[in-house]
Amino acid sequence: MPGEFEYINWIRSVPASSRPWVVVGPGDDCAVVRATASLQLVTTDMLMDGVDFIVGEVEPRRIGRKAMAVNLSDIAAMAGVPRSAVVSLALPSGRGELAKELYLGMHEMAERFEVAIVGGDTNSWAGPLVISVTLFGDATGRGAVGRGGAEPGDWLFVTGPLGGSLAGHHLDFTPRVHEALDLNQRVRLKAMIDISDGLTADLAHILEASGCGAVLDAEAIPRRAGATLTQALGDGEDFELLFAVSPEDGATLAGVSCIGECVAAGLWLREGGVVRPLSPAGWVHEV
Amino acid sequence: MPGEFEYINWIRSVPASSRPWVVVGPGDDCAVVRATASLQLVTTDMLMDGVDFIVGEVEPRRIGRKAMAVNLSDIAAMAGVPRSAVVSLALPSGRGELAKELYLGMHEMAERFEVAIVGGDTNSWAGPLVISVTLFGDATGRGAVGRGGAEPGDWLFVTGPLGGSLAGHHLDFTPRVHEALDLNQRVRLKAMIDISDGLTADLAHILEASGCGAVLDAEAIPRRAGATLTQALGDGEDFELLFAVSPEDGATLAGVSCIGECVAAGLWLREGGVVRPLSPAGWVHEV
Numbered sequence: 001m002p003g004e005f006e007y008i009n010w011i012r013s014v015p016a017s018s019r020p021w022v023v024v025g026p027g028d029d030c031a032v033v034r035a036t037a038s039l040q041l042v043t044t045d046m047l048m049d050g051v052d053f054i055v056g057e058v059e060p061r062r063i064g065r066k067a068m069a070v071n072l073s074d075i076a077a078m079a080g081v082p083r084s085a086v087v088s089l090a091l092p093s094g095r096g097e098l099a100k101e102l103y104l105g106m107h108e109m110a111e112r113f114e115v116a117i118v119g120g121d122t123n124s125w126a127g128p129l130v131i132s133v134t135l136f137g138d139a140t141g142r143g144a145v146g147r148g149g150a151e152p153g154d155w156l157f158v159t160g161p162l163g164g165s166l167a168g169h170h171l172d173f174t175p176r177v178h179e180a181l182d183l184n185q186r187v188r189l190k191a192m193i194d195i196s197d198g199l200t201a202d203l204a205h206i207l208e209a210s211g212c213g214a215v216l217d218a219e220a221i222p223r224r225a226g227a228t229l230t231q232a233l234g235d236g237e238d239f240e241l242l243f244a245v246s247p248e249d250g251a252t253l254a255g256v257s258c259i260g261e262c263v264a265a266g267l268w269l270r271e272g273g274v275v276r277p278l279s280p281a282g283w284v285h286e287v
Numbered sequence: 288m289p290g291e292f293e294y295i296n297w298i299r300s301v302p303a304s305s306r307p308w309v310v311v312g313p314g315d316d317c318a319v320v321r322a323t324a325s326l327q328l329v330t331t332d333m334l335m336d337g338v339d340f341i342v343g344e345v346e347p348r349r350i351g352r353k354a355m356a357v358n359l360s361d362i363a364a365m366a367g368v369p370r371s372a373v374v375s376l377a378l379p380s381g382r383g384e385l386a387k388e389l390y391l392g393m394h395e396m397a398e399r400f401e402v403a404i405v406g407g408d409t410n411s412w413a414g415p416l417v418i419s420v421t422l423f424g425d426a427t428g429r430g431a432v433g434r435g436g437a438e439p440g441d442w443l444f445v446t447g448p449l450g451g452s453l454a455g456h457h458l459d460f461t462p463r464v465h466e467a468l469d470l471n472q473r474v475r476l477k478a479m480i481d482i483s484d485g486l487t488a489d490l491a492h493i494l495e496a497s498g499c500g501a502v503l504d505a506e507a508i509p510r511r512a513g514a515t516l517t518q519a520l521g522d523g524e525d526f527e528l529l530f531a532v533s534p535e536d537g538a539t540l541a542g543v544s545c546i547g548e549c550v551a552a553g554l555w556l557r558e559g560g561v562v563r564p565l566s567p568a569g570w571v572h573e574v
Contacts, residue, residue, distance in 0.1 A: 023326065024433065028496075029364035029480060030330040030424075032431045035322035039310065043317040046375035046408045046419060077316035088333035088419045121333045121419075132333060132375045132408075132419035137317070144319045146311065193316060209315075 004122050007099060011117075014107060019116040021083060031118035033084050037138030043074035044135070049128035053171065060098050062171040063131070064105020070196070071135035072113055072175035073239045077194040078144040079184035080137040082113050082177060087120035090130040102131065113177055142184055145243075148209035149190040154262040155250035156214060160240040162199055163227025170237035180241060183256075187249035195238040202242055204267060204280040210244075216260035216278065218271035233269075233278070291409050294386060298404075301394060306403040308370060318405035320371050324425030330361035331422070336415035340458065347385050349458040350418070351392020357483070358422035359400055359462035360526045364481040365431040366471035369400050369424040369464060374407035377417040389418065400464055429471055432530075435496035436477040441549040442537035443501060447527040449486055450514025457524035467528060470543075474536035482525040489529055491554060491567040497531075503547035503565065505558035520556075520565070 008026055024032035047070070049055045053063045068085065075082045087106060091099050099122065110117050115135070150156075159176050176194070183189060191210055193202045199221070207214055216233075223232045244262060245253070260270075269278040295313055311319035334357070336342045340350045355372065362369045374393060378386050386409065397404050402422065437443075446463050463481070470476060478497055480489045486508070494501055503520075510519045531549060532540070547557075556565040 024431065028433050029361040030328040030367065030431065032365070032426060033327050033329065035325050035327055038322050040320050040322055041317040042320065042371070042373055042406060042421075042423070044373040044375050044406065044408050044419075044421060046377055046410055046417070048377050048410060048412050048414065048417075050414070051410065051412050074316040078319070080317065084329065086329055086331040086421055088331050088421075090333055090335050090417055119329060119331065121331050123333055123335060123338065125335050125338050127335065127337070127414050127417075130333070130335075130377055130414075130417045130419075132331075132417075132421075134329075134331060134373055134421035136329070136423075139319060144311065144317065146315050 007122050010100065011103060016107065017111060022116045022118055026119045031086065033118060036083060039139035039144060041075055041078055041080040041137040041139055041144060042134065043071050044132065045070045046130065046132040048130050055129050058171060060101035061105035064102040065109045066171050067131040067133050068106045068109035069173060069175045071133045072109065072177055073194040075135060075137040076175050076177040076180040077192055077241060078139065079180045079189060079192065080139050080144060081181065082115045082135055082137040084116045084118045085110060085133055085135045087117060088132040089122050090127060091122070091124045092129055093124045093126060140184060145184065145189045145192045147191050147193055147206045150206055150210035150212055150244035150262050151190065152212050152262050152264050153247060154190055154244040155247055155258050156242065156244055156260045156262065157250065157253065157256045157258050158222065158240050158242050159256050161222040161224040162195065162238045162240060163231035163235050164224045165235055165237040169224065173239045175239060176241045187245050187252065190244045192241055192243040195240050195242055196236055198234045198236045199242065200233050200267065200278055200280045206242065206244065207267065213263045213266040214260055215263055215268040215270050215275065218269055220257060220259045222257045294409050297387065298390060303394065304398060309403045309405055313406045318373065320405060323370065326426035326431060328362055328365055328367040328424045328426055328431060329421065330358050331419065332357045333417065333419040335417050342416050345458060347388035348392035351389040352396045353458050354418040354420050355393040355396035356460060356462045358420045359396065359464055360481040362422060362424040363462050363464040363467040364479055364528060365426065366467045366476060366479065367424040367426050367431060368468065369402045369422055371403045371405045372397060372420055372422045374404060375419040376409050377414060378411045379416055380411045380413060427471060432471065432476045432479045434478050434480055434493045437493055437497035437499055437531035437549050438477065439499050439549050439551050440534060441477055441531040442534055442545050443529065443531055443547045443549065444537065444540065444543045444545050445509065445527050445529050446543050448509040448511040449482065449525045449527060450518030450522045451511045452522055452524045456511065460526045462526060463528045474532050474540065477531045479528055479530035482527050482529055483523055485521045485523045486529065487520050487554065487565055487567045493529065493531065494554065500550045500552040500554060501547055502550055502555040502557050502562065505556055507544060507546045509544045
């Protein structure tokens with residue numbers, strides 16, 4: 001592929017659904033989009049070869065799908081409606097085919113969630129592959145769901161099984177966009193986060209922002225097939241949603257797992273009738 | 288610096304002007320911002336060590352300033368008002384001090400143009416430094432200025448001297464945000480672009496989008512001190528604005544340089560009374 005402009009022309013040739021909020025798509029100095037809500041959500045995630053995936057071991061389309069899906073998961077975590085994305089690439093030189101496959105993976109995930117890819121920046125260099133996606137969305141009329149609203153007595157839920165994601169799920173997960181919007185219509189979501197660092201680590205983010213504690217029920221935590229309790233508590237990249245609701249709202253919910261409740265302080269695990277302190281064991285990016 | 292969370296906490300400790308459109312800044316799953324215009328602009332640029340700067344040869348603050356400034360230049364090219372940015376970093380391991388200096392450079396440029404840095408994604412890895420900034424802004428009530436509106440007879444202008452930018456200017460330039468807004472109030476900007484690929488290459492983008500040609504006057508093209516005509520025509524990263532207006536509007540402008548005019552077709556250089564064809568000699572990113 002001879003250059004950036006040819007790549008942009010190729011991208012334009014890929015059939016994409018028309019989105020009424022897009023005024024100017026890829027190819028000008030900026031994309032131009034119509035505001036479709038008064039409160040807007042913005043998230044960005046950068047994925048790197050050797051850290052978030054390994055080029056050569058994983059099909060590039062799965063890498064592309066993941067790059068879009070991790071951002072969709074962040075929009076889901078605030079119960080938002082995803083709308084538009086921009087994509088930047090640092091491509092290893094001479095890998096035009098990789099660029100196309102990555103795009104097709106991102107495009108597939110974008111189409112699935114009615115997102116328009118409105119622009120980007122494509123570069124090549126001597127280094128490994130880096131993908132940066134920034135995704136914009138709308139908060140619903142109920143506002144954005146933050147992390148700071150949980151209170152003692154609230155029930156804690158997750159949307160699916162945890163642990164062992166790095167065996168493959170982290171590349172192929174479905175971001176919980178629709179589940180979040182559905183939940184947000186049915187109950188008042190007091191605090192929500194997507195599980196990317198690990199259940200206990202992400203729960204700790206909610207507790208810190210909310211100024212309370214929590215007890216988790218070991219037996220109630222749904223685990224991916226083959227995952228141990230330790231993995232369900234500590235592995236990252238599950239990309240399920242963790243959220244807090246009042247007991248009244250919690251009692252109405254089906255299809256999600258109640259894994260514990262909020263308390264005044266501390267982080268605790270209840271297992272076989274014994275309650276013991278739990279230390280957050282999530283992934284921390286060393287800087 | 289022990290981790291990403293400490294870096295985010297440090298960022299929060301850097302004094303930043305409060306911007307009324309920011310509802311939720313760094314630290315949640317998404318940033319939340321209020322829409323301040325019906326038409327919104329989005330641009331993204333990725334900068335890489337060894338391509339756009341060389342770590343070790345350039346102070347990290349200048350790298351940070353450039354990473355924000357190239358995006359501001361894209362907003363300027365559509366005569367927009369910059370508002371909010373997100374920043375993603377792939378940092379060489381163990382370079383926490385580099386991360387802080389980069390941030391201070393981006394922050395300085397953001398403050399200067401009243402931009403809020405509302406979020407980002409900070410990572411470390413074994414590879415070289417990569418910075419990705421996504422900037423969004425508002426189109427003014429006059430709409431976004433694209434590339435496709437130039438017509439034969441229009442006059443072509445640039446906002447400042449060209450050529451030789453890679454000697455240092457590309458790290459320290461002032462994005463023409465204020466100039467663009469001022470011009471957009473005074474005249475009807477029919478087409479505009481920022482000169483990043485080089486004068487002739489970026490002019491070719493305008494001509495292609497507009498379906499016309501242009502003649503440049505060699506003697507009228509302002510050059511940076513020491514730059515040759517060839518450099519002024521072909522060097523990239525000047526980050527001045529190139530724009531087309533009607534002759535009536537053009538005659539009212541001061542403080543900018545009229546460098547030629549649009550014609551029916553072709554790209555031409557007039558020098559010493561002789562007109563010869565000019566081939567775009569801009570930078571193309573090989574993919």
